[in-house]
Amino acid sequence: FLHNSLLCYQGSGFCVTGKIEAGYIQTGERILAMPPNETCTVKGITLHDEALDWAAAGDHVSLTVTGMDIIKINVGCVFCDPKEPIRVCTRFRARILLFNIEVPITKGFPVLLHYHTVSEPATIRKLISVLHKSSGEVLKKKPKCLSKGMNAIVEIQTQRPVSLELYKDFKELGRFMLRYVGSTIAAGVVTEVKCN
Structure with missing residues (x-):
């Protein structure tokens, strides 16, 4: 690619x-x-x-x-390669690690998705679960909000289609950062692509 x-x-x-x-x-x-x-x-x-x-x-x-x-x-x-096209989507699930953020993240939270040279407006569409930092075990399903230091599974929706791959399949095209009001608030990896 x-x-x-x-x-x-x-x-x-x-x-x-x-x-x-x-x-x-x-x-x-x-x-x-x-x-x-x-x-x-x-x-x-x-x-x-x-x-x-x-x-x-x-x-x-x-x-x-x-x-x-x-x-x-x-x-x-x-x-x-036209025979092996990369996935293009506007919705995907990801595991994110929240950094030191001031505002709790809730459903509908606006972010900027950054990966490689892409900077795309996006929204955190669903809060799926909070995970244990080291084991990855689900601690809570459908949380109301996420705060600093949490590890979570979320669904993200972008305004325009973006090219992504699952992190487990292609690390370079499966990781990203989330920004809010000029600050990086989370790092994440793509776990599921919701094809358009």
Whole structure:
């Protein structure tokens, strides 16, 4: 997968810059952008101003792509193999660890979801359970609120679709931070993706 972080025009196509998180990519290959669920063709690969025929996981590269409209691509878009598309969702369940927060978190609490280069408005839709910090055992189901230091399972809903994977399957695309009024209030991992 390639995680996009910058866009620019280049000749007949446009350029996306990011990190290859897994696998490899080569010139001439068809790749799928998620979201918006459209394919494009890799016309060129550049690593440190050097043109390459292919690049692999861990490389920070620029790809020149053609065959899709630049307007449909946003920072945070993930490029993947069309045969194995990444999950795209607006709702997911996660295990979160709350930091030192001033206000208790309740159902409907507004947050900013941060992962890689994505910053997406979201809402904590459901408080599912409070967990024991070390064992993960459920201490309380359907809590009314969450406070500092708690470990919990919650359901989060984003305003727009985001590309996520389960943490157990793909750590890099399965972890995130939650922010509120300019402060990081929680770290979390995706435990279940609710497909759209």
